[in-house]
Amino acid sequence: MKSVDYEVLGLRVGLEIHQQLDTKGKLFCNCPTELSKSGQPTYEIHRHLQVSESELGEIDRAALEEAQIKRRFIYKGYDTTCLVENDEEPPSPLNPDAIDIALEIALLLGMTPVDEIHTMRKIVIDGSNTSGFQRTAFVASDGKISLGDNLIHIDTVCLEEEAAQKISEDTNGVVYSLDRLGIPLVEITTSPEATTPGQVCSLAKWIGMILRSTGKVKRGIGTIRQDINVSIAKGARIEIKGVQTLDMIETIVEREVIRQVNLLKIKDELRKRGAKKVKEVLVDVSEVFDSPQGIGKPLKNNVVLAVKLPSFGGLILWEIQPDRQFFDELSDRLKRFFRGAFYTDGLPNEIGDDQIAGIRKKIGAGPDDCVVLVVDEESRARSALNAVIQRANEALEGIPEETRRALQNGNSAYMRPLPGAARMYPETDVLSVPISGERLKKINSSLPELICKRKGRYVREYDLSDDLAELIACSEQSALFERIIILGVSPTLVAKTLTATLSELRREGTPVQHLTDDHFIGVFEMISANKMVKEGILEVLRVLANTPSKTASVASSELGLEMLGKEDIEKLIMQVIESKRDLIKERGTDAMQPLMGLIMERVRGKVDGKLVSSLLKEKIYGGINGEDRKRGMGQSEG
Amino acid sequence: MMIGDRIKVQRGDITYKGTLMPSRDDSIVLKLDHGYNIGIKKDAKTFVKLIEKGKKIVPQKTPAPLINPCLSTVSILTTGGTIASKVDYRTGAVTSQFDVEDILRAIPELREIANFKGEVLYNILSENMRSEYWQTLAREIAAEIEGGSEGVMITHGTDTMGYTAAALSFMLVTPVPIVLVGSQRSADRPSSDNAMNAVCAAKVATSDIAEVSVVMHATMSDDYCLIHRGTRVRKMHTSRRDAFHSINASPIGKVDYSTREIETFAEYKKRDEHKVLVRDHIEPKCSLLKFYPGADPEIVDHYTSRCKGLVIEGTGLGHVSTEWIPHIKKAVEKGISIVMTSQCFSGRICDLVYDTGRDLLKAGIIEGGDMLPETALVKLMWVLGGTKDPEEVRTLMRKNIAGEISGL
Numbered sequence A: 001m002k003s004v005d006y007e008v009l010g011l012r013v014g015l016e017i018h019q020q021l022d023t024k025g026k027l028f029c030n031c032p033t034e035l036s037k038s039g040q041p042t043y044e045i046h047r048h049l050q051v052s053e054s055e056l057g058e059i060d061r062a063a064l065e066e067a068q069i070k071r072r073f074i075y076k077g078y079d080t081t082c083l084v085e086n087d088e089e090p091p092s093p094l095n096p097d098a099i100d101i102a103l104e105i106a107l108l109l110g111m112t113p114v115d116e117i118h119t120m121r122k123i124v125i126d127g128s129n130t131s132g133f134q135r136t137a138f139v140a141s142d143g144k145i146s147l148g149d150n151l152i153h154i155d156t157v158c159l160e161e162e163a164a165q166k167i168s169e170d171t172n173g174v175v176y177s178l179d180r181l182g183i184p185l186v187e188i189t190t191s192p193e194a195t196t197p198g199q200v201c202s203l204a205k206w207i208g209m210i211l212r213s214t215g216k217v218k219r220g221i222g223t224i225r226q227d228i229n230v231s232i233a234k235g236a237r238i239e240i241k242g243v244q245t246l247d248m249i250e251t252i253v254e255r256e257v258i259r260q261v262n263l264l265k266i267k268d269e270l271r272k273r274g275a276k277k278v279k280e281v282l283v284d285v286s287e288v289f290d291s292p293q294g295i296g297k298p299l300k301n302n303v304v305l306a307v308k309l310p311s312f313g314g315l316i317l318w319e320i321q322p323d324r325q326f327f328d329e330l331s332d333r334l335k336r337f338f339r340g341a342f343y344t345d346g347l348p349n350e351i352g353d354d355q356i357a358g359i360r361k362k363i364g365a366g367p368d369d370c371v372v373l374v375v376d377e378e379s380r381a382r383s384a385l386n387a388v389i390q391r392a393n394e395a396l397e398g399i400p401e402e403t404r405r406a407l408q409n410g411n412s413a414y415m416r417p418l419p420g421a422a423r424m425y426p427e428t429d430v431l432s433v434p435i436s437g438e439r440l441k442k443i444n445s446s447l448p449e450l451i452c453k454r455k456g457r458y459v460r461e462y463d464l465s466d467d468l469a470e471l472i473a474c475s476e477q478s479a480l481f482e483r484i485i486i487l488g489v490s491p492t493l494v495a496k497t498l499t500a501t502l503s504e505l506r507r508e509g510t511p512v513q514h515l516t517d518d519h520f521i522g523v524f525e526m527i528s529a530n531k532m533v534k535e536g537i538l539e540v541l542r543v544l545a546n547t548p549s550k551t552a553s554v555a556s557s558e559l560g561l562e563m564l565g566k567e568d569i570e571k572l573i574m575q576v577i578e579s580k581r582d583l584i585k586e587r588g589t590d591a592m593q594p595l596m597g598l599i600m601e602r603v604r605g606k607v608d609g610k611l612v613s614s615l616l617k618e619k620i621y622g623g624i625n626g627e628d629r630k631r632g633m634g635q636s637e638g
Numbered sequence B: 001m002m003i004g005d006r007i008k009v010q011r012g013d014i015t016y017k018g019t020l021m022p023s024r025d026d027s028i029v030l031k032l033d034h035g036y037n038i039g040i041k042k043d044a045k046t047f048v049k050l051i052e053k054g055k056k057i058v059p060q061k062t063p064a065p066l067i068n069p070c071l072s073t074v075s076i077l078t079t080g081g082t083i084a085s086k087v088d089y090r091t092g093a094v095t096s097q098f099d100v101e102d103i104l105r106a107i108p109e110l111r112e113i114a115n116f117k118g119e120v121l122y123n124i125l126s127e128n129m130r131s132e133y134w135q136t137l138a139r140e141i142a143a144e145i146e147g148g149s150e151g152v153m154i155t156h157g158t159d160t161m162g163y164t165a166a167a168l169s170f171m172l173v174t175p176v177p178i179v180l181v182g183s184q185r186s187a188d189r190p191s192s193d194n195a196m197n198a199v200c201a202a203k204v205a206t207s208d209i210a211e212v213s214v215v216m217h218a219t220m221s222d223d224y225c226l227i228h229r230g231t232r233v234r235k236m237h238t239s240r241r242d243a244f245h246s247i248n249a250s251p252i253g254k255v256d257y258s259t260r261e262i263e264t265f266a267e268y269k270k271r272d273e274h275k276v277l278v279r280d281h282i283e284p285k286c287s288l289l290k291f292y293p294g295a296d297p298e299i300v301d302h303y304t305s306r307c308k309g310l311v312i313e314g315t316g317l318g319h320v321s322t323e324w325i326p327h328i329k330k331a332v333e334k335g336i337s338i339v340m341t342s343q344c345f346s347g348r349i350c351d352l353v354y355d356t357g358r359d360l361l362k363a364g365i366i367e368g369g370d371m372l373p374e375t376a377l378v379k380l381m382w383v384l385g386g387t388k389d390p391e392e393v394r395t396l397m398r399k400n401i402a403g404e405i406s407g408l
């Protein structure tokens, strides 16, 4: 594929980053912000959501589309969820800790907080919020960050409640889990100012770094999500939702550009062919299939409906994204409600050539026209073909504005139309929160050091390697790292322990989550006091993780890892030398190596190897004792 | 500058544009273009400029729905409980809907159940209800029935719905169902219980159950509603959907929301067994007094000095401290009717078991049986409205009039 000139295409990308905050309680109740540990629901609620069409009017296409599919929602509750999540009780006031973190993030992004935070209800009727709305509050606006030579504006920071997790969906309804509902999150929206896929990725990384610098955001899969807004000059605004890994961002943007370029090609082709708006003429062609053989679905209670898409011949198979064709754009639109069979020209199917010819004749399709067939119960079949017609007509105009879902490979699939802007009204159950100057001053005076700066400092001050500095600066252990360094131990050793050693223990299945700061400090206090050698760290931490009630010194003495004193070592060396006199006589100083091996075998982990080596050297070179030494010297002189 | 005007607010380095919204304090509340509201402090750094005057929003009226000749006619009388509301996402304004057409527009499913007509009677919070409003309501209901309504729905705030239901139960003899309904979770949320409660209530209003009842959610789910007898129902939770419970009696039945089928599990008066009759006499000078450990007996004197009747919520089987007994005796001797009920709500009064109880009986209290304290109060008002004779009051209070008392 030839390289794409994003400047010529006029690529504009913006990000919407959702980050869960690591507060103790939820945004509007005191339930824990952790997912249920047992995963065992203790109760279940069934609900419906209602929004009258008249209220929605044209304002909210997305909500309207949801409302058309009247669904039953099943909520699983836990011993860790309360009446607020159940929408059975008014919410508590906005969690002040969450407000503080949101303000801190806003200030780090150079934004101006509002004087007074007002909580709004944003209508969401897919069932992911028991109330039928998401509570959300505007916290700050007007920020900017520089990314290389570019200045990117950060439009808004909002504080929101996390939605419930969808567990499954079937004909009975949609099942949601309530434990995630209400976890505070910040939503950061940038201006659509990134102009290359690479820049979008750097932008996401930079904002992610700032978020993690606070040390007050959740980490791990699912705790941060990015939505990407992509448009090219002649294209349309497309929002791609649910991107969970940064690595995919570049590919997703690249593939969306490809999609828009290809859809524009289809538009041009249709114009060239003189295509006109597709008419809503649905023809019942069931009779062509009077013999049940040859069609995937039995015809009982079902009909076969056909529509002609004039001038669309062949376009169905045009590639839109790698491995996705224009066909997928059509079929995506049906997936929400259509369970029947779908056929069109050029796709593999079991329909006989005679039958196809019969249908084409019946609906008057010429060689340039495309035919789409659906098999289902009649009303559903009609809705399905109408959705196909709508999408086909949109192709004549270019690219429809959509919300799309990111797929694993970087492609995307249709979710729903872009929501209209105004589907919010005040949450009257929650009082507005004035933000005082003192509060801002306090937060401003204790803003955290950014991870990027921290890394530089670690390289400069502690002489860590670039990689190690990055690793420890990004990790949740950086504060602990700095606490341990004060003990006067090697920063590199501490950093490696907190990164590589921990990973190694984690890999072997040791429950490292049980290790506390005190455990680490205990271990390094012993190192610093020469009571333990660094070779014993892994073993001691393993014991502590398995039995967190122990202290580092208890663990190391149980393991027999306590450091030997100098006298003990000398005694041991003397014993070994005594027993290997012959060897020393025979090999002289060459005996050093094997003797060292013998000694270390017996004391590894209890003694610093360097000390053993220097003591051993002294003894061998200097003779077995002082007298020998004198004698030896005399001999050489003589 | 007026609410609804599009304005520009400059504050320091930052400029906000949006629509001016009502504010609870002296800050400026602005609805920004993406829908969010924010509050802006008014001080020397704040400059406001009008961009455009707001347009008046003319509410659109939909034409009255067509009458379906196959369905019966139900009247909806609204008293202020919000069963429907409308959200204007442009301004963020939420308006309560009381008009029948507006209610039908908000809850279109109702159209499949009956033809509706109606009247806005009151627009008050249910805590502002008064006994004379019960009287008016009873007369209006009777008028609707006489005018051909085959069922009556009353929308009511949930806080005092039980009192109104009890009052109507005593005041009306009815040939058609009279159903009180409301919502526990505000009608301005998509998850509100309003629609299901209204649909189930309408189902009861077109049924054979010619009783005064309260129809509300039975569980936290949107699965079915219970039909509670008006004299036996009590709000038992501040906020949950399933707040309403029948106490000391089985509910009359239930309505399944998905099938809309009614299943009954108690006796009830059938449609057209009786002619409509209003007995709306009431004596508002009655009180309800809760006893608590150490309560000053002079409270009894204070209450009885200004009341014609008093209901006491005693402990357990119906007790108050021995200190109270002479004060109660004195009041009864003055001709004041005093009814004993229990703050346990569940279970019946029995003043024969312990000495205190026997002394209370000697002092002249009327045992409230298994009546709810609130129902006993409303009944006492109603009985005293009809007769001043203490012996007749005693007899009527002990007699089952509207399913309020049992086991006599």
Ligand SMILES: [Zn+2]
Pocket: A026, A029, A030, A031, A080, A081, A082, A083, A084, A085
């Ligand atoms: Zn909770």
